[in-house]
Amino acid sequence: MTSLLAVLIDGSIYASWLFLVAAGLTVIYGVMRILNMAHGSFYAIGAYSAASLVGWYFNNGMGPAWVSYLLLVGAALVAGLIVGVIVERGLLRLMYGRDEILMVIITYALLLILEDGMKIVWGVSPYFAYQPYSELGRTSLGLLKVSNYDVALVGVSALLGLGLWAWLERTNQGKVLRAVIHDREIAVAMGVNVKLMFTITFVLGTTLGALAGALTAPAISVVPGIGIEVIVLAFAVVVIGGLGSIGGAAVGALLVGLSRAAAVHYAPEFELFVIYGVMSLVLAFRPEGLFGRTLARKI
Amino acid sequence: MKNNKSKFSKYLVSGVAALALAAGAAGSASAAENGKFRVGIVTFLSGPAAGPFGVPSANAAKVLVEELNKGNLPAPYDKIGINGAEIEAVIIDEAGGATKQVEEYRNLVQRQKVDAVIGYVSSGDCLAIAPVAEELKTFTIAYDCGTPRLFADNPDAQYMFRTGLDASVDNIGAVRYLAATRPNVTRLAGIQQNYSWGQDSWADFTAAASALLPEAEVVEEQFPKIYQGQYGAEISALSVKRPEIVHSSFWGGDMEALVLQANARGLLEDATGLLTCGEASFATYKDQAPNGMIIGARGPFGQFAPDNELNTWFEGVYQNAYDLEPVYPATKMAQAILGLKYAAENAGVADKEIPSAEQLAAAMKGATFESVSGTVEMARGNGHQAMQGITYGEYHYEDGVASIKNAVSFDGECVTPPEGVAAADWIADGFPGAKCN
Numbered sequence: 152m153t154s155l156l157a158v159l160i161d162g163s164i165y166a167s168w169l170f171l172v173a174a175g176l177t178v179i180y181g182v183m184r185i186l187n188m189a190h191g192s193f194y195a196i197g198a199y200s201a202a203s204l205v206g207w208y209f210n211n212g213m214g215p216a217w218v219s220y221l222l223l224v225g226a227a228l229v230a231g232l233i234v235g236v237i238v239e240r241g242l243l244r245l246m247y248g249r250d251e252i253l254m255v256i257i258t259y260a261l262l263l264i265l266e267d268g269m270k271i272v273w274g275v276s277p278y279f280a281y282q283p284y285s286e287l288g289r290t291s292l293g294l295l296k297v298s299n300y301d302v303a304l305v306g307v308s309a310l311l312g313l314g315l316w317a318w319l320e321r322t323n324q325g326k327v328l329r330a331v332i333h334d335r336e337i338a339v340a341m342g343v344n345v346k347l348m349f350t351i352t353f354v355l356g357t358t359l360g361a362l363a364g365a366l367t368a369p370a371i372s373v374v375p376g377i378g379i380e381v382i383v384l385a386f387a388v389v390v391i392g393g394l395g396s397i398g399g400a401a402v403g404a405l406l407v408g409l410s411r412a413a414a415v416h417y418a419p420e421f422e423l424f425v426i427y428g429v430m431s432l433v434l435a436f437r438p439e440g441l442f443g444r445t446l447a448r449k450i
Numbered sequence: 451m452k453n454n455k456s457k458f459s460k461y462l463v464s465g466v467a468a469l470a471l472a473a474g475a476a477g478s479a480s481a482a483e484n485g486k487f488r489v490g491i492v493t494f495l496s497g498p499a500a501g502p503f504g505v506p507s508a509n510a511a512k513v514l515v516e517e518l519n520k521g522n523l524p525a526p527y528d529k530i531g532i533n534g535a536e537i538e539a540v541i542i543d544e545a546g547g548a549t550k551q552v553e554e555y556r557n558l559v560q561r562q563k564v565d566a567v568i569g570y571v572s573s574g575d576c577l578a579i580a581p582v583a584e585e586l587k588t589f590t591i592a593y594d595c596g597t598p599r600l601f602a603d604n605p606d607a608q609y610m611f612r613t614g615l616d617a618s619v620d621n622i623g624a625v626r627y628l629a630a631t632r633p634n635v636t637r638l639a640g641i642q643q644n645y646s647w648g649q650d651s652w653a654d655f656t657a658a659a660s661a662l663l664p665e666a667e668v669v670e671e672q673f674p675k676i677y678q679g680q681y682g683a684e685i686s687a688l689s690v691k692r693p694e695i696v697h698s699s700f701w702g703g704d705m706e707a708l709v710l711q712a713n714a715r716g717l718l719e720d721a722t723g724l725l726t727c728g729e730a731s732f733a734t735y736k737d738q739a740p741n742g743m744i745i746g747a748r749g750p751f752g753q754f755a756p757d758n759e760l761n762t763w764f765e766g767v768y769q770n771a772y773d774l775e776p777v778y779p780a781t782k783m784a785q786a787i788l789g790l791k792y793a794a795e796n797a798g799v800a801d802k803e804i805p806s807a808e809q810l811a812a813a814m815k816g817a818t819f820e821s822v823s824g825t826v827e828m829a830r831g832n833g834h835q836a837m838q839g840i841t842y843g844e845y846h847y848e849d850g851v852a853s854i855k856n857a858v859s860f861d862g863e864c865v866t867p868p869e870g871v872a873a874a875d876w877i878a879d880g881f882p883g884a885k886c887n
Contacts (some may be wrong), residue, residue, distance in 0.1 A: 160682035168680065275500040277703055281738050285714050294690045296716040301682060357865060370714075372706035372734075373681045376498045380677045415683035419672055423644060 157295050158412045164301045165306035166408025171366060172381050173388040173400045174315065175359030181332055181395025182352040184251055185243070188258040190360050190385060192265035193234060195378030197361025198368040199273050200230040204368070212344070216286040223283060227365035229379035231358030239353040247349070270375055277372040284369035302364060311359075315397050328352065332395070387426050389435045393443025402441055406433075458486060471766055485532060486538040487804055489515075489790065490558035492569025493594075493783070495543040502702040502730045503571045503594065503779040508541055509567075510780035513771045514764070514787050515539045517781035522767075524759045525733070525822065533794045534802040540564060544571060546709040548578035555579050559586045565804055566590065568786045572684045573597035573780070578611075589793070589810040594779060596620070596647070598873050601831035611814050611834045613789045613826060614782050615749045615866075617647070618700070618873030620726040621654035623867045624838035624887070628695065628724070629662045632856050639693035639721070640703045641708065643700060644673040651699035651726060669693050679707050680853055685717050693721045701727040709739050709832065718743060728845065730754050730777045736847060737867065743845045745854075750823040752778035752786075753854050754841040760788075761822040764773055785821045789836075792819040827862065830869055837862040861887060 176190045205219045205224045238261065246257055287299035319325040330338045331348050339345050364378070371377070388407055392399025407426050414425040421428075435443060459851060475734035492512045494504030498501060515537045521530040531537045532881075541563055542554055551570075558564045566589040570576045576595035581604065583590040590610050592600060596617030601607060628635060638659060643647030651670065659666050668692040673685040685708075688696055696717065700708050712718045720742045728745025729752045747754045753775075755761045763783055768776040793814040797805035805813070816833035819826050829837040843857030864886035876882070 154690060156688075157686040161686050164682050165680065198462050270496065275496065275505055277501050277706060277734060278733065279710075279738075280708075281714075282709065285738070289715055291716075295686055296689065298682075298711070298714050300714075366679075370707065370711055372703040372710070374498055374501050374703035375496065376677060377679060378702070380679065390756065401816075412683045412686075415672065415674075416687050419687070422673070423675055 156292065158388060158409065158416050160292075160295070160297055161415070162405075162409035162412035163305050164297075165406075165412060166404040167305040168343065168363070168367065169384060169388050169404035169408055170308050170312060170401050171304075171363035172360070173385040173392075173404060174311065174397065175356035175363070176385050177392070177395055177397060177400045178267065178315070178359065179353060179356035180249050181397075182328060183243075183349055185254045185258065186232030186251065186386075186394075187245070187356065188255060188382065189238070189261040190258075191355070191378030191380075191382030192262050192269070193231065193357045193363035193378075194367075195373075195382050196230050196265070196378060197227045197271060197277060197364030198371070198373045199269060199364075200226040201365035201368045202216055202278035202373040203273070203279040205283065206278060209282050217323070219280075219283045223280070223365045223368070227362040227372045228358060230365075231361035232354060234361070235297065235354035235357030236355065238349070239350050244346070244349075249398045262382075266378070266383065275375050278368075279372060282369070285447075298370075300369065307366065312397065324351075343366040361369075371432045384426070387430050388392060390440055391430050393437075393440030396440070396442035399440055399442030456537070456670055458733075481777075484538075485535060485802070486567075487533070487535040487538065487794070488538045488562065488564045489532075489787075490555075490562065490564040490567040490569065491539050491541040491783075492544050492554065492558075492567065492575075493779075494571055495541070497545040498702055499571055500545070504704075506730075506748050506774075506777050506780040507571070507594070507783040508624065509772055510783040511539060511787065512766060512775060513542065513767050513783055516597065517767055518787075518791065525761050526626040527760070527788060527791055529795060532791050533799065533804070534822045535804055544569065544575060547788055547818075548572075548574045548719075551575045552578050552582055555582055556586070559645050560728075564588070566790055566810065568593055568783070568790060568809070570595045573599075573617075576600050577603065580607060580610045583609045588805040588806050589790075591786045591789055593782050594748075597650075601835055602631075602872065605832065607831070607834055609811055610663060610829065611811075612831070613786045613821075613836045615836060615838060615840065616873070617651060617699075617748075618654045618838055618867070618877075620748050621651055622658045622873070622877065622881075623842060623860055624655060624697065624724055624726055624744075625658035625662050626865060627744065627746075627858055628659075628843035631856060632695070632722070633663070634665070635663060635694045636666050637692060637694045638666050638697065639668065639670040639672075639688050639691060639695070640664050640697045640700060641674070641681070641688065641700070643676040643704060645676055648673060648676075648699050650735075654873060655697050661877055661880050671685060677704060679704065681708050681711050683875065685715050687725075688712075688809075688815070689715070689717050689720070695724055696721045697724045699726045701730060706731050706734060709743070710822075713738055727778075730779060732777060732845070732852060733774060735845065735852065738846065739845055741844070741846045741848075745845050746840065746842045747778035747781075747841055749778070749782070749838055750859070751781035752776060754778075754843065754857065754859075755781050755822055756824045758820075758822075758824060760820060763824045781822050785823055785826065786816055788825065789814065789817075789819060792817065829862070830866060834871075837866050837876045840865050861885060 201223045279396040284300045388403040392403030493507040541621045556858045568591045571594045573595045592612040598616045642652045658879040670798040693810040724744040726746045729747035793810045797809040799805045841859040
């Protein structure tokens with residue numbers, strides 16, 4: 152019984168983290184049709200920015216702990232905004248309309264550049280921002296002790312998902328964005344400023360990636376390479392859910408999170424396999440993912 | 451116009467090729483003829499292993515080479531450079547995998563003309579380099595990798611040496627520490643990175659525990675992916691089994707993240723953590739690791755290095771240079787460099803003469819030399835593998851100062867399998883011939 156409870160709690164926490172990481176990736180693909188390999192770097196930049204800022208705050212004895220949560224979010228917003236605008240305006244804007252495969256290669260090159268850039272800026276030594284993680288304490292559920300920070304992350308992730316849904320479905324800007332998703336050419340013909348929508352989408356995506364990194368930073372040691380590790384998982388989640396679908400990413404994250412937690416508790420030897428097992432199973436029956444749309448190819 | 455462009459391109463290509471050849475020729479000539487002792491240093495300068503292992507090792511190499519060239523070391527290493535010849539270090543990145551490292555090694559030997567190579571954290575890299583060192587007849591010291599297969603797979607090695615200890619010693623030492631300090635533990639659990647390092651470490655630990663802690667049982671084992679970073683489910687799985695000891699061979703960012711998360715969730719309050727590589731993050735845990743967590747340094751290195759003149763001197767120059775205490779990878783790099791210096795200065799060649807690889811190997815084989823970690827005996831692997839004791843202790847953090855308490859050391863003969871005996875067989879047979887004081 153304790154194990155079942157642990158599976159549900161661990162699975163939900165892991166799923167919320169996966170959703171945070173995958174949301175930006177799927178938003179960018181949905182609107183821009185770019186499989187953004189550099190998303191992992193945006194996650195890492197968010198983590199480094201947050202760890203640096205929070206580390207500086209506590210090392211200088213600046214004040215109450217609650218400020219550090221604002222700093223985490225603030226660092227992610229600033230880092231995501233700056234990097235997003237630079238990359239979109241300085242690189243991707245020159246490449247729009249190219250083949251999707253070429254865009255994968257371009258964003259992969261960007262990932263390599265950003266990985267080295269981060270080493271120049273932050274070096275290779277680990278960064279820590281553990282205070283926000285430990286300050287919230289833990290809750291005991293029998294033998295199980297759960298970090299309150301992790302539980303809060305589930306709430307943040309749910310709020311973020313709802314916010315994204317409301318923005319896309321309930322605002323004028325969201326409607327315009329959906330028009331671009333459905334047919335870019337018709338949207339242009341109807342007077343939509345697609346370039347502006349692309350900029351907004353890309354900056355939103357990078358900020359979501361940076362936010363995922365910033366919110367993860369307190370629980371980990373921020374070291375080179377963390378972004379590369381998460382990109383594979385993020386891809387698995389969005390492929391399961393269907394590329395470009397926010398709801399799909401949420402369901403994909405839940406499926407992966409719960410499956411992985413069940414494997415860790417009941418069959419640890421399958422833990423590595425289970426994520427890709429779920430992905431293979433979904434793709435075998437629905438090659439476009441659970442919520443992906445089958446599109447006619449334009450010639 | 452087109453013709454001119456074509457001619458220009460040809461000239462440009464020829465020019466670049468000529469420059470490249472000239473640069474290559476100059477590179478290969480300088481090492482052999484400039485009278486300096488050129489040594490290749492290979493360690494991780496990028497990737498997740500750079501922070502915990504590579505950078506401290508490279509820093510140790512830089513500061514030690516600088517001081518050696520000034521002749522600033524205490525006796526018996528007070529001769530300038532190596533055997534009077536100035537040392538020229540070529541430091542390269544170990545990242546990229548074994549195939550790349552073999553290419554890099556060939557480049558070091560054949561183009562850079564190094565006189566010796568010191569390097570390798572990754573066991574995969576060590577295993578790939580060993581046969582190439584023999585093929586190219588180049589004196590090579592593996593300073594950190596832990597695979598017991600290094601000399602088991604290369605029993606006739608002539609040029610390959612290892613001044614660090616093999617990984618089975620880590621886990622035999624860990625179990626001996628438990629037997630000495632917590633003989634009544636009955637519930638063991640483990641969490642290891644899911645590759646050969648983690649699997650072999652756990653196999654050695656559980657086998658040794660069967661022999662030395664017969665009442666203990668393994669209640670849980672977890673093998674998450676390397677560099678996973680998030681261990682929520684694994685910590686829950688360990689917690690619900692109520693272990694007394696949680697053993698881990700994690701290293702680097704994975705280890706730091708595990709300690710942070712497990713401590714915040716109370717696992718390391720209910721159970722005692724035992725980290726075989728734990729000392730590498732001694733300076734970074736602060737109050738995020740619980741008092742009493744058992745840590746090791748893969749030998750008498752880092753915080754567990756003895757208070758001898760060499761180590762006191764080394765800690766001083768390292769701290770002056772980097773404002774940090776040297777952790778175990780730094781001490782191990784210093785040990786390898788001192789081993790090379792010992793071999794060169796005992797190879798029977800004239801002052802300032804650079805010994806051949808054969809002379810270096812002959813001097814190093816079976817040698818006993820003084821190091822920052824105490825006396826090193828090249829007493830295993832047919833005289834190619836160092837044998838030393840190992841120390842474990844408890845991490846404590848009080849009033850902003852980290853320290854080691856309840857340290858217990860075990861002699862090399864107590865934790866090292868006899869010559870020619872595989873660790874697994876030695877453990878399974880109940881450690882015959884072990885000499886423990």
